[in-house]
Amino acid sequence: MLDRPRTRSAAAWAFAALALAGCSNDPNRINYRSVVSGVAAQFGGTLPFDGKTAGARQAQSLAAPSVILAQTEAPVILVQPQNGAGPFYIVGIRDNGPWRTYATGARQTLVLRQGVVTATRGLGGDLMASDIDPMLELLRANRAGKARRVMQVLDGEDVTRQIALDCTLSVGTQVRTTTGIAGRAMTEDCASDDLSFRNSYVVDRAGNALQSDQWLPTSQGRLTLTVLRP
Template identity: 35%
Template sequence: MGAVLEMTPARKLTCLALFAVLALAGCGNDPAAGDLSDPVKLAAAAVKARIGKAAGASDAPDPAMVAQLRAALEKAGQPILMVLSKTLNYAGLMAPYGVNGGVRTWATEQYVTLSTRDDIVVATRGFGPDMMSAIAPSLAQIAAGHGTVQRRYYYLDGADQTQVFAFACTIAPEGSETIAILGKAYVANRIGESCSGPSGSFKNQYWFDSRHILRQSTQFLVPGVDDLLLQRVID
């Protein structure tokens, strides 16, 4: 029966993200699980290289390293989201952390979290400047490739008071292109969402693969910070 109380361990995301996922043999501190340091170094190097690339540096990540990382992640079998922010000099792999209604929360092993409704970001925590909550269009509205939608973002300022930013957005198709997600190529349809409001303007972009999965997106986080680049590495 469901109502018997049991001791539950503290939920440690080290088992969900980088370290354990990359340790090939799974979670834990079992010495037989193999050398942890290589995949960890690998992931760190890949992420660093990705940041370098995002910042316009010429050195692309070593393809062999990327392939090794992808193989490790696929073997672990968990959905993985890669998140990058140039402004915040932040890059991390995120794994599922919770589900509430239609909203899924992803987290890094450092408990930086990102919540998406239908893959559209509706909240973040731990980035520093965080989106506390949002009114956002549905994925279907975006995927339709046309139309106008309204967005509202809620933030806490330096006095912990809520600030609201409203935008009106126009959705338009932007053609098809090939994108690379951690060493794997996808042909994707790009859709743009141009938003403007009293406080400024920004543009989100979405790449849908041939299976209509949102493979990659750039989504607005907070004024003054570059958009987040989100890549769905493992489904």
């Protein structure tokens, strides 16, 4: 089980209480009412990580990682969309067993397990849920193999449809993330009848993704995630 995020400021403690009040056994259930005010409170009322802002404006307003890390003790990930939009930060707000929910200040949330995105809300065409346990087991073992990935996707008509893919995991060499942390490179090649993509990960010995390049069935598309604080 992941450690619960540490939040010591009064505002952050209040936010954590609100977020936990919305918890259930469903790791994809989000308490949106607390997300916006809580994340903003952790950053002194500013929202430098608004993923919906135009790319140029984001680049101008995005705070340096050191500034963000100094304002919270919660987990922080830097997200870089590969569709031309500007980067933004997501902050860990809630743990539900092995799932951790991250949020931006724009009502957007991502649920991660071992650093792999399993659900999103507010990104458009959201990933509603995922079944990726076999793949996560291979990451934990730092082992090559085959695994089935099942994704529940919200289409353009707001109808949830299921995508099932056969995936192959490959193990690479020891590499370093852009933040200088050493890990094992792994790739996940997935394919179905009409879809194929590759995800890449740099994982630690426990199989947690320290940095990754992940395809998502959302309007943001492919994202690069770099863990600044686990």
